[in-house]
Every structure is written in structure tokens, then in C-alpha cells.
Amino acid sequence: METLLVIVVALLAVAALTQAVRIFEISSQIKGTDTDVKVDDRDNNTQGWLMILFLVFFFGAFAWMVNEYMDVTLPVAASEHGAEIDNLWNISMGVILTAFLVTQPLLFGFAFMFRGRKNRKATYMEHNNRLELFWTGVPAVVLAGLILYGLTTWSNVMNPENTEEPMVVEIYAKQFGWQARYAGSDNELGYANVRLIEGVNTLGVDPSDEHSANDIVTNELHLPKGRPVLLKFRSQDVIHSAYLPHFRVQMNCVPGTRTQFQFTPNITTAEMRSKPEMIKKVKRVNALRAERGEDPWEFDYVLLCNKICGAAHYNMQLKVVVEEEGAFNDWMKQQQTFAEML
Amino acid sequence: MESHEHHKETFITKYIFSTDHKMIAKQFLITGMIMGIIGVGMSLLFRLQLAWPDHEWPILDALLGKWAEDGVMTPDIYLALVTIHGTIMVFFVLTAGLSGTFSNLLIPLQIGARDMASGFINMLSYWFFFVSSVVMISSLFVENGPASAGWTIYPPLSALPQAIPGSGTGMTLWLVSMSLFIVSSLLGALNYIVTVLNLRTKGMSMTRLPLTIWAFFVTAILGVLSFPVLFSAALLLIFDRSFGTSFYLSDIMVAGELLTNQGGSPILYQHLFWFLGHPEVYIILLPALGISSEVISTNARKPIFGYRAMVGSILAIAFLSFIVWGHHMFVTGMNPFLGSVFTFTTLLIAIPSAVKAFNYITTLWKGNLQFTPAMMFSIGLVSTFITGGVTGLILGDSALDINVHDTYFVVAHFHIVMGLSAIFGLFAGVYHWFPKLFGRRMNKNLGYVHFWVTFICAYGVFFPMHFLGMAGLPRRYYTNTNFPMFDDLADINVVVSYFAIIGGIAQVIFIYNFFYSALRGKKSSQNPWRSNTLEWTTPVEHVHGNWPGEIPEVHRWPYDYSKPGADEDFIPQIVPMTEEEIATSH
Numbered sequence: 001m002e003t004l005l006v007i008v009v010a011l012l013a014v015a016a017l018t019q020a021v022r023i024f025e026i027s028s029q030i031k032g033t034d035t036d037v038k039v040d041d042r043d044n045n046t047q048g049w050l051m052i053l054f055l056v057f058f059f060g061a062f063a064w065m066v067n068e069y070m071d072v073t074l075p076v077a078a079s080e081h082g083a084e085i086d087n088l089w090n091i092s093m094g095v096i097l098t099a100f101l102v103t104q105p106l107l108f109g110f111a112f113m114f115r116g117r118k119n120r121k122a123t124y125m126e127h128n129n130r131l132e133l134f135w136t137g138v139p140a141v142v143l144a145g146l147i148l149y150g151l152t153t154w155s156n157v158m159n160p161e162n163t164e165e166p167m168v169v170e171i172y173a174k175q176f177g178w179q180a181r182y183a184g185s186d187n188e189l190g191y192a193n194v195r196l197i198e199g200v201n202t203l204g205v206d207p208s209d210e211h212s213a214n215d216i217v218t219n220e221l222h223l224p225k226g227r228p229v230l231l232k233f234r235s236q237d238v239i240h241s242a243y244l245p246h247f248r249v250q251m252n253c254v255p256g257t258r259t260q261f262q263f264t265p266n267i268t269t270a271e272m273r274s275k276p277e278m279i280k281k282v283k284r285v286n287a288l289r290a291e292r293g294e295d296p297w298e299f300d301y302v303l304l305c306n307k308i309c310g311a312a313h314y315n316m317q318l319k320v321v322v323e324e325e326g327a328f329n330d331w332m333k334q335q336q337t338f339a340e341m342l
Numbered sequence: 343m344e345s346h347e348h349h350k351e352t353f354i355t356k357y358i359f360s361t362d363h364k365m366i367a368k369q370f371l372i373t374g375m376i377m378g379i380i381g382v383g384m385s386l387l388f389r390l391q392l393a394w395p396d397h398e399w400p401i402l403d404a405l406l407g408k409w410a411e412d413g414v415m416t417p418d419i420y421l422a423l424v425t426i427h428g429t430i431m432v433f434f435v436l437t438a439g440l441s442g443t444f445s446n447l448l449i450p451l452q453i454g455a456r457d458m459a460s461g462f463i464n465m466l467s468y469w470f471f472f473v474s475s476v477v478m479i480s481s482l483f484v485e486n487g488p489a490s491a492g493w494t495i496y497p498p499l500s501a502l503p504q505a506i507p508g509s510g511t512g513m514t515l516w517l518v519s520m521s522l523f524i525v526s527s528l529l530g531a532l533n534y535i536v537t538v539l540n541l542r543t544k545g546m547s548m549t550r551l552p553l554t555i556w557a558f559f560v561t562a563i564l565g566v567l568s569f570p571v572l573f574s575a576a577l578l579l580i581f582d583r584s585f586g587t588s589f590y591l592s593d594i595m596v597a598g599e600l601l602t603n604q605g606g607s608p609i610l611y612q613h614l615f616w617f618l619g620h621p622e623v624y625i626i627l628l629p630a631l632g633i634s635s636e637v638i639s640t641n642a643r644k645p646i647f648g649y650r651a652m653v654g655s656i657l658a659i660a661f662l663s664f665i666v667w668g669h670h671m672f673v674t675g676m677n678p679f680l681g682s683v684f685t686f687t688t689l690l691i692a693i694p695s696a697v698k699a700f701n702y703i704t705t706l707w708k709g710n711l712q713f714t715p716a717m718m719f720s721i722g723l724v725s726t727f728i729t730g731g732v733t734g735l736i737l738g739d740s741a742l743d744i745n746v747h748d749t750y751f752v753v754a755h756f757h758i759v760m761g762l763s764a765i766f767g768l769f770a771g772v773y774h775w776f777p778k779l780f781g782r783r784m785n786k787n788l789g790y791v792h793f794w795v796t797f798i799c800a801y802g803v804f805f806p807m808h809f810l811g812m813a814g815l816p817r818r819y820y821t822n823t824n825f826p827m828f829d830d831l832a833d834i835n836v837v838v839s840y841f842a843i844i845g846g847i848a849q850v851i852f853i854y855n856f857f858y859s860a861l862r863g864k865k866s867s868q869n870p871w872r873s874n875t876l877e878w879t880t881p882v883e884h885v886h887g888n889w890p891g892e893i894p895e896v897h898r899w900p901y902d903y904s905k906p907g908a909d910e911d912f913i914p915q916i917v918p919m920t921e922e923e924i925a926t927s928h
Contacts (some may be wrong), residue, residue, distance in 0.1 A: 013850075038870065039786065047713035047790065051721070054794075058801065069809035072830050074745075085741055092742060096732035097753065103728050108708040111721055115713065120906040122643040122911065123708035129705070132651050132697070139696040146735065147689050151682050154741040158678035175505065175596070194595040195831060204595075233675075237596040238499040239608055245814030248745045252674045254591025254608055255498055259675030285829045294690065297826035304825065306816040308492045308505045308750045309499060311417040314517075314819035336349050 040238065041117055048115030048244050055108035059101075071284075074245055075277050078267040078301065081157045082248035088153045095142060110301070160262050166228035169221070171318075172203050173253040174236035178219045178303060178318035179203065184214030184337060194234070194236055197246075204236075205338055213339040216332070221303060223265050223319045223329035230262045241307035244320065252307060265322045272322075273299050364884050366468050367447035368779060371470075371772070374439020375853070377475055381430035384423045391415050393832075393839035395821040413464050421490040422508050426482065428493030429516070433480065433523055436626040436764045438471050442564075444629060444771050445534050445558040445781065451877035454543025454894060456887040459536040461767040463529050468524035474519045481515035489516035492818060494619065497590040497611050500749045501582050504597040513735045514583070515547035517576050525571045531562035531569075538562075543876070545896035549653075550915070552875050552900045553646060556885045557632025560660045561625050566619040567664070567922055575614035582606070594919065609674050616667035624663045625762050628656060630767020631698065631727075634720035636900075637770050638702060641717040642709030644910045645901035648701045655694035663690045668771030673747050681740040692731070699728050708906075710904070710911070714791025714871070716774035720798045723766040729801075730759025733808070748818075751811025757804045769796075772856070777870050781882045782863035788855040792848065799845025804893050806834045874900045874914045898923075 037046075060312075078084050113142055168183035170192075181203060183189045190212020196204040205212045223229055235253035240263075242249045251261040272278055278299055286296045301320035305313055323331070360366060387406075390399055391414075398413035409419035425639065447466065450457050452601075458464045481488040488507030491500040497518065503510040511736075518717050538559045578589040582603075590611045592602035640647040646652060668676065668684035702724045733755040736742050746752065768790075815828055822828040822835070869878040876896070880888050893914040902913040907922065919927070 038783075043786070044711065044713050047718065048711070050794065054797070057798075061801075062805070065806060065809065067805065068915075069834060072834070073809060073812035074814050077532070081816065084661050085745060088739070089736070089742055089745075092739060099696075099732050100729060103703065104725060105726055107706070107721065107728070110703060111711060111713075112708075114711050115707045115712045116643075120710040122710040124904050124906055125644065125708065126645050126901075127648040128916065132648050132701075135700040136651075136693060136697055139693050143689050143692055143735075146739070147686055150685055150739040150741055152684065154678065154682060154739075157741055157744070158681070180409070194593050195600060197600070198597055218853050224409055237594055238505050239496055243748075243814070243816065245745065248746050250673045250747055254675065256605075256607060257609070257675070281614065281827075281830065285826055288829050289830070291631075291824065297829070299827070302825065302827065304816060306473060307496075308421065308818045311421070313386075314821055315423075315824040317825065335839050336585050 130269035138286035147180035455541035474522035477519035572618035661724030720925035721768035749811035754807035777866035800834035802841030
């Protein structure tokens with residue numbers, strides 16, 4: 001019934017539009033103005049002014065969004081390499097904002113300045129090698145800088161220099177959840193394969209491998225502050241992506257192969273919670289939650305899935321806790337080893 | 343070729359199985375528009391879900407039935423809508439709708455040919471596209487729903503019906519449809535290439551081709567070189583799905599079932615897919631850039647600035663587009679060195695792109711701008727090309743991509759630079775060549791309203807998404823409500839959805855203007871825009887073979903607008919050079 005109503009309204013709207021257009025056309029015929037596409041000075045003037053108005057509106061809205069929405073973006077990076085990435089981000093943003101803020105006014109400004117007039121004659125100008133060389137050269141030089149800086153950062157992030165041996169942790173993905181497997185006291189993961197999944201051994205760890213007995217499987221990822229951690233990723237079914245936005249870490253989990261990412265968390269959960277920007281964010285979120293009658297939220301790092309993986313893709317999360325070495329060791333002691341679990 | 347001269351045209355040979363490029367162009371355009379309405383309509387449905395996740399919408403219940411009982415859509419149908427929206431917009435609207443329409447219409451008309459090299463193959467190209475569209479739409483009606491693994495259909499998700507219901511019959515139909523689509527695209531592209539190379543009229547050297555033709559020509563080459571790779575990717579996927587092979591599958595346990603597949607690599611699929619997928623971006627974008635070059639020059643009453651640089655940048659972009667596909671895969675665990683190479687090649691694309699943007703802007707400088715609706719959309723295109731293009735410097739940089747990969751930052755980037763620019767190019771083309779397509783004119787005031795509402799809403803939809811991405815919000819999430827850290831993004835999502843709905847509904851203005859003008863618009867004169875190119879020397883009423891008499895000879899490049907010494911502010915390509923011009927030309 002409702003659908004029918006919507007269709008009727010839509011049809012009536014089209015009919016109304018038709019009539020409006022016809023009245024408009026007939027009235028302009030009487031007035032002697034041309035309503036079809038040939039544009040005249042009045043159109044050029046109106047549209048030219050609209051161009052410049054749009055520019056003002058566009059930049060105004062942009063400034064408003066920066067002012068209003070920058071608050072919701074991610075806080076400071078909570079990892080060592082993350083700071084480097086953020087630096088590169090800021091410099092790249094500086095470059096692209098400059099390009100954006102210079103070219104858009106030129107575009108809409110010229111559109112306004114040179115809006116057509118009957119007696120205006122356009123200047124015949126085929127090309128200008130010096131100008132073209134200039135705007136090929138400038139982007140080329142700027143890009144050379146960005147590329148060099150980008151590649152240096154990338155190489156630092158992907159091949160970190162180790163001062164100490166990183167702690168090895170496996171991140172295991174399946175529809176629809178995450179688990180972590182610590183390599184334990186020998187810091188070496190036992191062999192695992194989906195073919196070995198059986199009963200409580202949901203990760204398919206090989207019990208006959210000497211490295212597997214002291215592996216520790218958990219449902220939360222705890223990391224000690226300041227210690228390098230080497231995450232190794234595995235998936236049981238489809239491609240997932242382990243995304244740790246606060247640490248500037250992301251890596252796909254690919255069935256049939258293993259991927260890895262090394263980083264050093266350097267801000268504990270408690271420290272992050274007490275950052276002014278985070279206090280502000282939590283307050284804002286909790287005000288919204290209170291309106292909806294939901295429980296207040298306390299900030300936690302999170303690992304979420306960032307590769308479409310099925311119906312519950314939107315709810316595949318793993319709580320991540322960064323703490324001081326001591327607290328981390330205490331938590332570790334409470335966990336069951338793989339041998340105990342069997 | 344005796345039979346070519348005179349054969350009686352029936353309704354079927356004229357309107358349905360037509361071999362006339364102008365009719366085929368119209369067929370592509372109308373089919374593309376219908377697909378566009380479906381594709382955009384789907385996006386409005388999932389915008390409802392994203393902005394108001396718990397709200398019960400009777401319209402969803404009515405349209406989606408069992409997938410939205412009580413008016414709240416299920417996660418499965420959400421993913422299906424996202425997938426089919428992407429597929430339809432990328433392939434059916436912006437590839438076939440854009441290239442199919444304007445390559446067909448303009449290549450023979452602007453180079454001075456009677457028709458395409460092979461009218462029959464051209465007809466086949468359309469009908470393969472038509473059947474492909476029908477198969478794609480039919481996949482919406484199967485029991486378990488259409489394909490829902492994202493438009494990139496990465497296996498294993500797309501290979502295993504146990505992993506997601508849409509990977510059953512829906513995915514099979516998707517693959518069949520895309521295979522037909524690829525055949526259509528190849529038949530079309532081969533025809534375009536052969537026609538441009540062989541059938542140019544006397545005097546139409548390659549350096550006298552309008553930039554539209556250069557763009558269509560290079561686009562066709564990109565298609566011929568990259569679509570077969572997608573076909574092989576799809577074929578291997580069909581084998582994995584139906585015949586038990588393991589090209590993409592290895593060590594999988596899904597829904598409690600251990601699969602026997604071993605040794606395959608899902609990453610192989612991604613390499614094959616993006617080997618097409620990245621050139622595909624330019625298959626979509628280049629025709630739009632070509633159209634806007636022509637429209638901007640004509641309506642600025644000025645030569646396009648730096649013709650050779652424009653051609654050079656088209657060629658440079660096309661070449662680079664083949665060696666950057668890996669930037670879609672920085673976080674798949676690829677060798678970091680390989681990542682460096684792809685970062686390097688990707689960022690290089692910014693140089694020819696910047697040249698193009700500056701050349702457009704300089705073409706406006708000291709022009710006498712005629713703001714036709716086509717011109718408005720072309721200027722809008724330059725704006726979105728810049729806004730969307732610059733964020734490519736972020737995403738193409740492997741180190742930065744780590745943090746915004748697959749977030750809404752990516753959604754913002756590619757929708758603005760590729761989606762909006764291409765759709766604006768499509769609109770510009772329709773407004774500009776409508777008199778050539780239908781012999782009538784569109785209403786300009788409706789055109790202006792359509793432009794401004796579309797332009798403002800387009801930015802309103804996609805600009806705020808940058809901030810969502812910088813907040814770490816992943817794309818393809820059915821709802822963000824399971825993460826309290828995203829709670830304060832709800833307002834932005836509501837704003838985005840409002841703009842989407844207004845912008846979507848505003849397209850009714852265009853559709854209305856289009857059909858009303860096609861049937862009852864005012865008759866157009868032969869050369870309404872006072873343009874130089876050859877298509878405006880043909881009669882308003884379509885004739886088979888385009889020119890009733892001899893094909894005209896070309897004497898100059900297409901951009902002699904406001905040339906000093908001429909009486910008019912345009913000199914068509916068929917006008918011979920004067921003695922004085924020859925003396926001063928270089």
C-alpha cells in the first residue's frame with residue numbers, strides 16, 4: 001500500500017514537473033527569450049557568479065569540517081613506527097592541501113573572471129612550453145621528495161632494526177573471530193595447520209611439535225610496552241585483515257600462507273586513556289550512548305577485521321591491551337599453555 | 343559490398359539489431375542509464391542502513407522482501423547491495439555506458455568515417471553487453487541472493503558458498519555475466535582501434551584528431567590488453583568453484599568442513615584481478631577526460647591548452663596504469679621491495695595528471711566561457727579530478743596505505759576521482775552531444791539545476807568520508823554500532839546519507855529532461871555549439887553513412903577557436919588553411 005502511494009506521488013511529481021517546464025517554456029516564448037541550450041550573457045553571468053559562490057561555500061564547508069570532524073580522527077600513534085608514518089602523513093597532507101587550495105580557486109576563479117560576454121574575444125593560445133615545463137617540473141620535484149621520504153619510511157617500517165628479539169605472537173582469524181597464540185618461553189610457535197584442528201585444539205596446533213607445548217592461546221591480545229612484537233597472521237577460511245588502527249598496523253590474513261608485521265607499542269592502554277584528546281572523545285561518545293540508554297564506554301585498543309569476510313564482518317574484534325612489563329608478565333602467568341589445555 | 347547500397351530497413355534492423363554506430367550508441371546509453379538507476383538506487387538503500395541502522399523502513403521491506411523483514415536489512419543483503427552497486431557502476435555504467443555510447447557515436451563522426459570498421463561486430467558488442475546486463479540483474483532474484491563478496495570478488499570468499507550465501511548461484515551468474523561483458527568490451531575495443539587507425543578521412547592525421555578520439559583510442563587499447571587477464575582470473579575461479587581445482591584455494595576449513603584443496607594462492611587472484619582492475623580505472627576516466635577536453639575547448643572558445651602535452655599525458659597515464667596494480671595489495675604480505683616499486687610507479691602518475699589539470703585550468707584563462715550545462719559538468723569534472731586525485735598521493739604511498747587501506751578514505755578517494763569525474767564526463771557528453779544523438783536540444787535551465795544539485799550533493803556525500811577513513815572506519819561494515827569508538831561518527835553518516843538521497847533523487851530531473859527532450863525538445867540546428875569538429879558537418883537527421891555526399895576533407899586541427907584574423911570565433915576542420923595561416927604556422 002505504502003509502495004503504491006510512493007509510486008503515485010512520484011508519477012504526480014513527474015507530471016507536475018512536465019507542466020511546470022511547459023509553462024516556463026511557453027512564457028519565455030511569449031517574452032521572446034530562448035529556454036533551450038543556447039546560452040546568453042545572462043546565463044553566463046548567473047552561472048559565473050554561482051561558480052564563485054560555490055567556491056566560497058566549498059571552502060567554508062571544508063573549514064567547518066576540519067574544525068568539526070578532525071576530533072573524531074584517530075589519536076596519536078601508539079607505536080614507534082606509527083610516529084614515523086604520522087609524520088609522513090602530515091607532510092603529504094601539507095602537499096596535497098596546498099595543491100587543492102591553490103587549484104580549486106584558480107578553476108572557479110577563472111570560470112568567474114572569464115564568463116562569456118557577447119563582445120569578449122577569447123585569446124588564441126595553443127601552448128606555452130615554459131609554462132608547461134614549469135608545471136611538469138614542480139610536481140616532479142615535489143614528488144621526487146615525497147617518493148624518497150615515503151620509501152625510506154616504508155623500508156623502516158617493514159624492516160625494523162632489532163635491538164632485542166621480538167616477542168612472537170600468532171594472530172589467528174576465522175569467521176567470525178580472532179584468537180592470539182603466544183610462542184611461550186621458547187619464543188617459537190609450534191607448527192599448525194587447519195588439518196590438525198580437533199576438539200579443543202581449535203587452531204590446529206601440532207601437539208607432536210616440541211615448540212607447541214608452551215604455546216599459549218588467548219582471547220585477548222596483551223602486549224608489553226616498549227618491547228618489539230612480531231605478529232604472524234594465519235586464517236582458517238577466507239581472507240581477513242588484521243587492522244590495528246591505533247598502532248598504524250594492518251596486514252591481511254591469507255588462508256594457505258603466513259604473513260607478518262613487526263612493531264613496538266609505546267603507549268599503554270592506561271596512558272592512552274588519560275590523554276586529553278581521548279578523555280574528550282570518551283566523553284563525547286558516552287554522552288551519545290547515554291542518550292540511547294547504553295552502557296558507558298571505556299577506551300580500549302582494538303584489532304578489527306578490515307577485509308570483507310562474510311555476514312558478521314562488521315563485528316569481528318579482538319581486545320588489545322598494552323601494559324607495563326610487570327603487569328603483562330602477571331597476566332601471562334594466569335594463562336593456560338597448550339599442553340595444559342590438552 | 344553491393345548489398346551495402348540499398349536495403350530496406352525494418353523496425354528490427356533499425357532499432358534492435360542495428361549495425362549503425364549512432365543507433366548502437368543510443369542503445370548503449372539507454373541500457374547504461376537503466377543500469378545506472380539500479381546501481382544508484384542500491385546505494386541509496388544501503389545509505390539508509392548506514393545512517394539509521396536500527397530504523398525500520400517499509401520501503402526496504404517492500405523492495406527486499408525476505409532480506410529485510412520488519413524493514414531492517416540483513417548483513418547478507420547489505421553486502422550483496424554493496425557488491426552489485428560496485429559492479430554495475432564500474433562496469434555497466436562507467437565502462438559500457440560511457441565508452442560504449444561515446445566511442446560509438448563519436449569515433450566515426452569525428453574522424454570522418456561512414457561507420458565502424460565492422461558494423462556487425464559492433465552490433466554483437468552491444469548484444470553481448472545487453473545479455474550480460476540481463477544476467478547480472480537476474481542474479482538479484484536467485485534464492486540465496488546475488489554475489490556479495492565485494493565487487494572485487496576475492497576468493498576464497500567468492501569461491502565458497504559455505505562462507506557467504508551470495509557465493510552460490512548468485513556468484514555463478516556474476517561470473518557468467520562478467521564473461522559476457524568482457525566479450526562485449528573486447529569486440530567493441532577492437533572495432534574502435536581498427537576504425538581509428540584505418541578509416542580516418544583525408545587530412546585527418548593522428549595529430550589532428552580531437553582529444554576525445556585520442557582518449558577513446560587509448561582506452562580501447564587498455565581494454566584489449568587488460569580485460570583478457572580478468573577473463574582468465576574469472577575462468578580459474580569458475581574452475582575452483584565448479585570443478586574442484588585449487589588455483590586460489592589452500593588449507594581451508596570453513597563452516598566446520600575441512601576442504602581438500604591445497605597449494606593454491608588467493609593472492610594470485612588479486613594480481614590477475616588488479617592487472618585489469620587498475621587500467622580499468624583509466625578505462626573509465628580517460629573517455630571522461632577526452633569528453634571534457636572537447637567540451638571545455640569549444641565552450642571556452644579557445645584552443646585546448648597544450649594539445650601535445652594532453653596527448654602525451656594520456657599516453658603516459660595509460661602506460662603507467664599497467665605497472666601500478668600492486669598498490670591495491672600493499673597489505674597482502676607482498677615483498678616490501680615490490681611494495682617500493684609499486685609506490686614509485688604509482689606516485690609517478692601524479693605528474694601527467696597534474697599536467698592535465700593545469701592545462702584544463704589554463705584553457706579557461708582568457709577564454710570567453712559559454713556556460714552550457716555540458717561546460718558546467720566539465721568544470722565540475724576538473725574539480726573532482728583534482729580533489730580526488732590528490733588523495734591518491736596518500737593511498738599510493740605504501741607506508742601511509744597501511745593505515746587507511748580499505749577504510750572510508752579509500753571509498754572517498756575513488757568515488758571522487760573515478761566515480762564522480764567519470765559520471766560528470768558522461769553528463770557533459772550527453773548534454774553536449776544530445777543534439778547529435780536526437781536532433782533536439784535539452785532544456786538548459788533543468789540542466790543547471792541538475793548540475794548544481796548533483797555537484798553539491800556529490801561533494802556532500804564523499805568529502806566527509808575522508809574523515810571517517812581517518813577515524814579508522816573500515817568499509818563494507820554493515821553497521822558501525824558494534825564499536826563504541828565509532829559512535830561519534832554516526833552524525834557524519836547521517837549527513838552523508840541526506841546528501842546521497844537528495845543527490846540521487848535529483849537525477850530524476852536529468853532523466854525527465856532526457857526523455858522529454860528526446861521526444862519533444864526543440865529541433866536543433868546543425869552546429870548548435872559553433873564547434874569545429876566533423877560530427878557537426880553531418881545533417882541533423884541521421885543518415886546511414888553519416889554524410890549524404892562525399893566525406894569531407896580535413897585541413898586543420900580541431901581547436902582553431904578565436905583564431906586571430908578569422909571573422910568567426912571558430913574555424914571548422916573542413917575549412918582550408920588560408921595562405922597567411924600556412925605562412926605563420928609552425
